[in-house]
Amino acid sequence: MKRLEDYRDELKKCVKCGACRSICPTFRVIGRETACMRGKLALVDAHLSGGLARTGAYARHMKECTLCGGCRDVCPAGVDTTGIIAAARAGVFDEQGLALGTSLVLKNLLGPGKIMPLALKLASRIQGFFMKDAAVQSGFLSRFPLPGMGGGRLLPPLAKTFFMDSEAARRPGSVGRGSEAKADAPTVAFFAGCGVNFLMPEVGEASLKVLGEAGARVAVPREQTCCGMPAFSMGDVATARSMAMKNLEVFEAAAADFITTSCATCGYGLKTLMKELLSDDPALAGRVEAVVSRVRDVTELLAGELDYGGDGESGGKPAEKTVVTYHDPCHLNRAQGIRDEPRDLLRANPALEFRQMRFPCSCCGLGGGVGMSSYDLSIEITRRKAESIRDTGADVVATACPGCMVQLRDALHKYGVDARVAHVVELI
């Protein structure tokens, strides 16, 4: 992993044109130079030149970034903007650490080991004390402000049975397969990720079902762990690295033709972050490449190698069509270049009418830890997205990331938009 000092030359590439302001979701809401990348790079430069400490305002401005990658896309000088912010956050983490609660979650709950399921199972039993039913979608409203969460926030309940404990994950072949897979069918190892495992097991189950219908033989490796993105986003590189190492070993052993996930962020974690985190050990390079080259987002795999065209059973009369629109997760659209595949899968279902929304690629506001560290900023970013969804008149907004689903459900509830949120695999 590169340290902040390694980015001195990269910083010099910035020509201060301000193109990054035009696309930045945090700048659109905050409206100050320090919220956009040009301002943040100036702060990093001031820090590296020795004039600015890593505390207080510097740390806050580094955190006010969803790591959406929009500025990196539009930057005419090709500055590695998100790489610089990630390194700056790692520097802040080295000096200040994380809040105790966040640190405990990242190290013990999301990391390899047995504490995670036990603690979250307990939490799933007592969550009614902190939350009340929102009577909308599947969400709870916090009864009072929770640390790092804000009050009145629509939160997904912890699953009663986590995906990795479910019958579907233990025996993937049992999940509604349309026809038995042929002996030469491609083998697929499914990576669940924390969102699917703890919050949305139904998305994992729908993924296994569709993969089976598409003719794949699916396995769910038992020892997999968090992809490392939450820890990395908050600057805890050592924890993220240990997760990447564990997943490398687990998916090497799985020896499947493909590794797939229905979480855009996890897909980025497995395709790109794993390489970066393990790059300090050249002996691992061949092993990492062998695993990374087989990773596909579930929509990429279905529309690509598996050539999935739907099960042919969901066609309805035109009058009965469900209107659907699609939100592009930053970690799928910008980070993996996957835009057409989810739309093509939705359009292939004759029971759906697809309508494009305004700003489909704008960030939902949750990413980069902003949903935890600055909830008011995060949900204000989502306001424009909610309005865009309302303008389409869609019954359902589809996306391909459990994190975006959590944020969109909260925003649609908060801004009074009557639309359901679903993963693409639940609609095809």
Ligand code: SF4
């Ligand atoms: S778009 Fe790139 S070159 Fe222009 S100000 Fe932003 S970071 Fe600098």
Ligand code: SF4
């Ligand atoms: S990564 Fe996104 S939120 Fe962060 S500065 Fe760039 S455009 Fe703004």
